[in-house]
Amino acid sequence: MSANSYKDDDSTIPDEIKPALDDIRETMVNGFTEEGKAYYEKEFSFFDEVTGISGKLKPYIKKSKPEKKAKIDEEMAKIKVEEGVYLPSNPDGIVVDIDRKSGKPLQSHAKAPFLASFMIEKDVVRVEDEQEIHEKKIEKLSAIFKVGDDCRQDVLALQIISLLRTIWMHAGVDVFVFPYRVTATAPGCGIIDVLPNSISRDMLGREAVNGLYEYFIASYGPETSSEFQRARKNFVKSLAAYSIITYILEIKDRHNGNIMYDSDGHVLHIDFGFCFDIFPGGFKFEQAPFKLTREMVRVMGGSTETQAYRWFEELCVKAFLAARPYAETLAAAVSPMLDSGLHCFKGETIQHLVGRFVPEKSDKEAAQYMRALIRKSFEHVATRGYDEFQRLTNGIPY
Structure with a gap:
């Protein structure tokens, strides 16, 4: 209630629902x-x-x-x-x-x-x-x-991510998602849980790790070892889930400081300050549906023909098809926040959100559509361009 009482971080622009929230809080405290x-x-x-x-x-x-x-x-x-x-x-x-x-x-x-x-x-x-x-x-x-x-945008994104995780669990889609906790506590204030046993890809680069594949080898042993295979399996399951999540929510600012790897090999995304209709700097640098780089594919065997890569494609398709029937449900979870003043809403947010599920297509057509998005994402020139931009402006290696 405190976090939603004002539309700005400095508590100068009251939200329309502030009087109601004040009454509720006063009633609660008096009780x-x-x-x-x-x-x-x-x-x-x-x-x-x-x-x-x-x-x-x-x-x-x-x-x-x-x-x-x-x-x-x-x-x-x-x-x-x-x-x-x-x-x-x-x-x-x-x-x-x-x-x-x-x-x-x-x-x-x-x-x-x-x-x-x-x-x-x-x-x-x-x-x-x-x-x-x-x-x-x-x-x-x-x-x-x-x-x-304003942490409310992260809270909203993580609520949708939690809903998607529940949908995939009920559908039996074997993917991995970790919706960490973010709590908005007052206008412009919040607390964010730190992901346990994880390190950002940015920090790996700063520690002079040559690449993601080299990190996996150093952490889990040779590619033929059971430890590496287990970590690769975790990597594929999580990469597929977050690929669909970043596509559906149109999450941007996917530089290496916002991509984490845990001790089990899972890839995890953090910081959802740019999603839906808002982009870093106001420009849509990142035009790929999601981030799929050469080094990620190298962990999956080095080419698009390996068993691990094909399994990644299959999981992406399954996760996307399982989520499609719930497009309106996910939209209904976003709708109450449209008047909140959050910067991620610029216009036809709900129409665009539902549209990304391609409701007009059959399941077979939707599966083909997702495979095309995967091909488009792999080594997309805009992904490399944004990583280079972040390296030059913020010193974030890739």
């Missing part, structure tokens, strides 16, 4: 017991303190990373962890401590996002001799905090 209200205030105070660090970093945007890091450490040291508080994106666990030296400033030209790690206590249930045993488990969780950046 709390004294104990409940105290807990509510304690939780929001804690989270505002953590998120507020991003706002305090704004004067340091032009300064060096060590200076930013020192400011984050200074502010993190001031935060008191009250008993029972939790991170909004992870309400199933409570914060028991903060890694006060974990603060890390993240790259941004105009904003001041930062990463921090917390020790979270969770209730874990295991079964032993047909008896449920409840235990406490403490794990480290990292999250990114943002101020002055």
